[in-house]
Amino acid sequence: MSSFKQPALSVVDGAGGDVATEPPSFSAGDLAHALGLGTNLLVGRFRVDLSSGSWWWSDEIYTMHGWKRHEVEPGLEALSSRKHPDDRSRVVRAATEALRLGRPFACSHRIVDRKGRTRSVVVIGQGSRGGSGHSPELIGYVVDATPVQKEALARRSSAVVTRAFVSQAVIEQAKGVIMAVRGVSEETAERLLLEAAGRADIPLRLAADQVMTRLRVDREPAGVTQAVLARVLDGVEPVGRPRGHDPLLTRRPRKAAR
Known part of the structure; x- marks a missing residue:
């Protein structure tokens, strides 16, 4: 089994010498067990150049919406056309603030794919204001959370x-x-x-x-x-209610009139 090994770190001691320390190694199985627990979800990547307005999507985002790569041009118009009608008016303030300040954000909404199926997606991203010679951009991921919701519904039904x-x-x-x-x-x-x-x-x-x-x-x-x-x-016999839930028992007595 292949293994991942962290790069060795150099620690400078008081005498000015470097002491190489050997970090602990972990196997691919350990990493998969720690990070890969639960339901496997479809994850897509996106990038938006905020200066030019150009978009890029990975193949997974096309798949979530029921498109093929050549059938649609990535952009706001395409996304809006597949957003669930009940969620189109929702504006997530966190996303707006993230774009303005360059902070990470996460929000969720529903989409209706090409076959008319409703899916729940989580959008995770971070806005970058850009540095010298770089345009501001928004980069992030879209996660199809529909299988998790179906499993939760199945557990409740069961x-x-x-x-x-x-x-x-x-x-x-x-x-x-x-x-x-x-x-x-x-x-x-x-x-x-x-x-x-x-x-x-x-x-x-x-x-x-x-x-x-x-x-x-x-x-x-x-x-x-x-x-x-x-x-x-x-x-x-009747089943008694807890005393704390009985309004007649929890009501405070009135003070006697003087």
């Missing part, structure tokens, strides 16, 4: 589905116990559970969770009897 399955599983367990102990149909078992939830004014899942939790504690040696089940269903 979490919602998981919670739904867990919630439904508890309800089905409680209904199954009622059906087995009372010898009733699924519709009747669900109605009994709904009635218990209604009396306590809580969601069906919380009522089912209370029923299953108390059955594990209150069950008799012979198992869950009808008496135990009736006691548990009647014992379903």
Whole structure:
């Protein structure tokens, strides 16, 4: 495996001699592990000569927008034509200040590629005011962050589905116990559970969770009897709110009139 090695540094000691120090080396694998974690993203480069107004893009920026290199001339008109309609009026003050002062900036917006697909991109750049004999320019990168957003959405969706399955599983367990102990149909078992939830004014899942939790504690040696089940269903109770969120409990008492 190839390795990268930092150049040796010369340190001047008090006697005026140079002492060469051998810096630690690191492998390409170490570097990839430290910098290349996560999702691989498409990154393009751009450069703008602010004096002449000429643009240059790398192939990746063409790809993000759905263009081929010969199909469009890099510039503001091309970029504006692909910006998402809802984001066209957004002006990022940080970018304006970066161009004026030569500071780095980063901002994000959406584009609509040639196939009509919405993509989220992050623009990173830095304005250079230019020195002697050099024109001011803006240089930077465009990162297609769409895969990251899709992964985040997929994780949230998966979490919602998981919670739904867990919630439904508890309800089905409680209904199954009622059906087995009372010898009733699924519709009747669900109605009994709904009635218990209604009396306590809580969601069906919380009522089912209370029923299953108390059955594990209150069950008799012979198992869950009808008496135990009736006691548990009647014992379903409201779920108390934290004291700090109760306006009646956190309200300060009025001072007595003198």
